[in-house]
Amino acid sequence: MKKVKIIAGISWAFLCLILIIILFPGLNSFSVSVSKLPFMKLNPRYTGGEIANQVISKSCTLDIRRPVFNGFLKERNSGFVQLDWHGTIPDMIKDSIDFDHDGNKDFCISINRKDSKTVLNPFNKKVKEVLISTPTSYGWAARVKLVN
Amino acid sequence: MDKVLESAGMKKSFGRSLLYTLPMFLITFMFMTGGKPNFSDPASALAMMTAFLLVNVLYFFMHYTGKTDRYRAVLFIIFALSLSYTLIHNMLEVRKSMSFSQADILECKIPFCHLVIPMMILPAAFTKSIIFPGSIIGGFANISSMVLLWLVATVVLGRGFCSWGCFYGGWDDGFSRIRKKPVIKKISELWRWMPFAVLIMVALTSALALMPTYCSWICPFKAVTEFEQVTSVESATKAGIFLSLFGGLVIALPVMTRKRTQCSFLCPMGAVNTLSNKITPFTLKIDKQACTECLKCVEVCPLYALTPEDVKAGKVSLFCSRCGKCVDACSKRAIHYGIRGIPAGTMKNFSRNLFLFVSFLFMAIFSAGSIISTFQGLFKFIF
Ligand code: SF4
Ligand code: SF4
Numbered sequence: 372m373k374k375v376k377i378i379a380g381i382s383w384a385f386l387c388l389i390l391i392i393i394l395f396p397g398l399n400s401f402s403v404s405v406s407k408l409p410f411m412k413l414n415p416r417y418t419g420g421e422i423a424n425q426v427i428s429k430s431c432t433l434d435i436r437r438p439v440f441n442g443f444l445k446e447r448n449s450g451f452v453q454l455d456w457h458g459t460i461p462d463m464i465k466d467s468i469d470f471d472h473d474g475n476k477d478f479c480i481s482i483n484r485k486d487s488k489t490v491l492n493p494f495n496k497k498v499k500e501v502l503i504s505t506p507t508s509y510g511w512a513a514r515v516k517l518v519n
Numbered sequence: 520m521d522k523v524l525e526s527a528g529m530k531k532s533f534g535r536s537l538l539y540t541l542p543m544f545l546i547t548f549m550f551m552t553g554g555k556p557n558f559s560d561p562a563s564a565l566a567m568m569t570a571f572l573l574v575n576v577l578y579f580f581m582h583y584t585g586k587t588d589r590y591r592a593v594l595f596i597i598f599a600l601s602l603s604y605t606l607i608h609n610m611l612e613v614r615k616s617m618s619f620s621q622a623d624i625l626e627c628k629i630p631f632c633h634l635v636i637p638m639m640i641l642p643a644a645f646t647k648s649i650i651f652p653g654s655i656i657g658g659f660a661n662i663s664s665m666v667l668l669w670l671v672a673t674v675v676l677g678r679g680f681c682s683w684g685c686f687y688g689g690w691d692d693g694f695s696r697i698r699k700k701p702v703i704k705k706i707s708e709l710w711r712w713m714p715f716a717v718l719i720m721v722a723l724t725s726a727l728a729l730m731p732t733y734c735s736w737i738c739p740f741k742a743v744t745e746f747e748q749v750t751s752v753e754s755a756t757k758a759g760i761f762l763s764l765f766g767g768l769v770i771a772l773p774v775m776t777r778k779r780t781q782c783s784f785l786c787p788m789g790a791v792n793t794l795s796n797k798i799t800p801f802t803l804k805i806d807k808q809a810c811t812e813c814l815k816c817v818e819v820c821p822l823y824a825l826t827p828e829d830v831k832a833g834k835v836s837l838f839c840s841r842c843g844k845c846v847d848a849c850s851k852r853a854i855h856y857g858i859r860g861i862p863a864g865t866m867k868n869f870s871r872n873l874f875l876f877v878s879f880l881f882m883a884i885f886s887a888g889s890i891i892s893t894f895q896g897l898f899k900f901i902f
């Protein structure tokens with residue numbers, strides 16, 4: 372029994388040695404496999420949710436994302452909708468948004484890109500306030516707080 | 520007499536030490552140069568050669584002198600400093616600031632570190648998603664490769680990760696060595712359970728908030744990496760907490776106690792790594808027949824991993840990070856590196872050689888990138 376334990380211990384130690392030796396040369400390909408695991412995707416609270424609608428104008432595109440209400444075990448009462456403007460964006464942004472696709476505008480958002488001043492005009496009582504309004508590498512992004 | 524006995528059995532002749540260093544020399548050479556050293560940029564070539572020599576000289580001396588912790592700590596501390604330098608340097612170059620902006624969060628550009636992992640587990644299981652604004656694959660410090668590196672290191676080294684792999688541990692390890700004698704001598708070892716309480720708290724709050732609460736509110740290492748821009752009372756409070764915890768647990772208390780207090784009393788990842796000591800094949804063993812119960816090992820252990828009761832029972836607790844400080848301090852060679860299944864007091868040299876190779880190789884390769892880029896910055900600054 373003692374001998375078996377010794378052999379098992381030493382074998383495990385040598386296996387670990389091999390693991391460390393192959394870890395670094397294989398890091399890139401092993402990481403790609405890890406990235407394919409089912410839970411290896413960013414939570415919508417970070418990505419902003421999937422793009423639900425795109426408004427394309429002459430020089431700029433507005434992505435309206437699906438509202439994010441997700442919580443740990445169930446949906447939350449409060450969430451947000453993220454808006455992303457790409458392309459050549461005018462100094463003054465003014466857009467009316469129908470985030471729930473019911474045919475009615477839910478709010479109007481105006482952004483002065485020079486001083487980042489953002490004004491929200493809600494037409495729906497579910498729309499509360501501007502959480503984030505910021506320049507990004509692709510243009511501009513805003514998150515508007517919603518309640519269920 | 521003690522001095523003579525001290526680590527005598529672990530010492531090797533010059534030639535033998537060179538022979539033991541040869542595999543490390545070849546493997547680190549391959550990793551650092553890709554097999555083809557590039558001398559077109561003198562600063563980069565010099566930085567690479569310096570890092571390569573540093574690593575191999577330290578490893579050589581571990582064999583030649585029989586001492587472990589003394590040389591391990593040098594690389595471990597340099598790793599911590601250079602990682603912070605590299606990160607801050609990148610942040611300043613790319614963002615002109617040490618803090619990240621809301622846009623960086625929205626675009627999921629925050630570098631990932633292993634301390635997030637304990638907070639990711641519950642949300643990953645229940646929401647099938649990762650609660651961190653980083654990159655899943657590709658780019659600097661992406662989530663997939665950091666998770667993989669930590670996972671393998673933890674299986675192989677157990678809590679040894681906390682003395683041979685973590686790029687934060689070197690900070691409190693370094694500060695714990697500043698004074699020769701501690702000012703505060705006794706802190707109840709009950710505090711070593713504190714990281715488990717922090718772990719439970721941050722795992723639950725992170726799951727409920729779908730946000731890594733330790734990173735957002737507690738992590739002392741934000742002070743030497745990157746943190747949120749101070750734009751509100753909330754972000755100012757966070758910055759205050761980061762700086763106070765860094766000042767208190769990473770600088771002041773380690774200096775006064777000669778212990779790694781942040782790692783011992785706060786870090787939730789330390790708690791997870793403690794549990795992983797059950798898996799690793801590499802252990803610390805006490806040869807009861809050789810031990811005189813002088814308790815020198817208890818005195819020097821920086822992680823409160825040894826108590827007088829542990830020594831009497833001939834067992835090293837799960838809190839051990841395999842740093843080797845107690846091994847270096849034991850004049851009877853009673854406490855030594857071991858391998859699971861091999862009885863205490865036997866195959867000491869074999870176990871130490873194998874452990875040193877595995878753990879040092881991990882640290883050398885993992886730290887190489889940031890150490891080389893730090894030397895590069897240093898040489899560009901000097902010349
Ligand atoms: S306890 Fe935490 S900070 Fe300290 S070395 Fe371990 S993982 Fe790193
Ligand atoms: S293991 Fe060594 S240092 Fe520790 S009590 Fe025994 S003899 Fe003393």
Ligand code: SF4
Pocket residue numbers: 803819820821822823824825835838839840841842843844845846
């Ligand atoms: S028991 Fe020894 S090897 Fe383990 S942490 Fe303490 S000093 Fe380091």
